[in-house]
Amino acid sequence: MRYALGVEYDGSEFLGWQRLSKPGEPGDDTVQQALETALSTIADARIATTCAGRTDAGVHAQCNVVHFDTDAVRDPRGWVLGTTSRLPLSVTVRWCVPVADDFNARFSAIARRYRYTLRNQPVRPALGRQWLSWERVPLDAQAMHEAAQVLVGEQDFTAFRTVHCQAPHARRDLQAISVTRSGDDVVVEVRANAFLHHMVRNIVGSLLVVGRGDRPPAWIAELLAGRDRKAAGPTAPSAGLVFVGPLYPPGFGLPDEVTA
Template identity: 60%
Template sequence: MRYALGIEYDGTDFFGWQRLSHGRSVQGEVEAALSFVAAHPVEVTCAGRTDAGVHARCQVVHFDSDARRSERAWALGTNSRLPRDVAVLWAREVPDAFHARFGARARRYRYTILNRPVRAALAARFVTWERVPLDAARMQAAAQSLVGEHDFSAFRTVQCQAKSPMRNLHEIRVAREGDEVAIEVEANAFLHHMVRNIVGSLLPVGRGERDPDWIAALLAGRDRSVAGPTAPASGLCFIAPRYPRDWPLPDDLLR
C-alpha cells in the first residue's frame, strides 16, 4: 500500500530535509518514526527538499508499507515518535501511481521579512529582520519580470546540481502586512537557493538602492556574481506543493 503524509516542521535546528550520515535531518526523523509505527524500515520521498534552516507548512511525502494501519493511526502514531519541531498533519491512502515529487504540478514558498527598527524575539526563528524601511510596491513591480519560463542562472547557487536552469515561475507577489513584508512565489520547480537569491536581489530594490528594472537586467544577464546576496534561511517556508484533482489529497493541495 502507498500512503501520503502532510508534514510541517520548524527547520531551524535541522541540517535540511535530506537524510544525512551526519547531523539532524527532517527526513531522518520522519523515517525513524514511521519505521517504528510500521514495524519495518520505511523510506519516504518528498515533494521538495528544503535546505538547512528552512521551514515547511505542508511538506508532502509518500511511502510504501504492507502494515495495516488506519490513516488516523499513521498520523497519530508517527507524531508520538516525532520531536516537537516536526508534526504530521494528515495521512491518506493513495494509489500506487501517486508520486510526491514527480506528481506535483507546482510548489509554493513564502519568504517573510520583519521590517521594523528592532529585531524580533518571539518570531526570530521564522523571519528575516530588515531594519531599513522597504517599499513593497517597488519590490512587487520589479518581481513581475520574473514571471514566466526563463533561464534563472542569475538566481541559482554555484552548487546547484539541476541539469537545466530553466524554470517556469507562475506567480510572485510582494505585499506588506503591518511590520512584515511577505514574498510568495510559485513555480513548477525551483533551483537550489532560487527563492532566497531572488529575495536577496529584491531587498536592494525595496531599500531604494536599485531601480526596479535591475531585476529584469539580472535575469537577462544570467550572472549570479552580480545579483544580490543569498537571503537568510530563517525567513523561508515551503507552503505546499500542488497536485491534479484526481488524487485523494486535501482540497487545498489540488488544482
C-alpha cells in the same frame, strides 16, 4: 500500500530535509531521518520516504508532502498519531491519505509554493524570530512587487541559482510572485513548477536591494537577462522561508490545501 503524508516542521534545528546518512545507519539531524525513524517504528519495518520539496537547513514547511510504501496494516489515523508521537515537537504529521501506486510526491506535483517573511522595523524582533528575517532599512514593497513581475513565465534563472545547484538546467516556470506589506511585515509569495537550489532566497536577496532603493525595479530584468549570479543580490537568510507546499491534480484525492 502507498500513503501520502502532509508534514509540517520548524526547520530551525535541522540540517535540512534530506537524510545525510544511508538508511539503517545512525541518524543525523535532518527532517527525513526523524520522519523515517518514526514511521519505521510504527510499521515495525524500515520505511523510506520521497518528498515534494527538499528544503535547506533552517527552512520551514507548512505542508511538505511525502509518500511511502509499506506492507504494514495501519489506518490513516494510526499513521498520523503514532508517527507524530515519536517525532520531535518541531515536526508534525498533519494528515495521511492512501494513494494509488502511480502517485509520486515529487514527480506528480504540478507546482510548489514558498513564502518569505521579512520583519521590517528598526530593531530586531524577539518573538517569532526563528520564522522571520529582519530588515532594519525601510522597504518599498510596491517597488519590490513591480520588479518581481519580470520573473513570471518560463525563464532561465541562472542569476538566482547557487553555484552548488545540481539541476541539469536553470529553466523554470515561475507562475506567480507577489510582494505585499502587512504592518511591519513584508511578505514574498512565489509559485513555480519547481525551484533551483536557493532560488527563492536569491530572488528575495535581489528584491531587497530594490526595496532599499539601491537599485531601480528594472535591475531585476537586467539580472535575469545577464544570467550572472555574481551580479545579483546576496542570498537571503533561511529563517524567513517557509515551504507552503506543493499542488497536485484533483484525481489523487489529496486534501484541498495541496490540490490545484
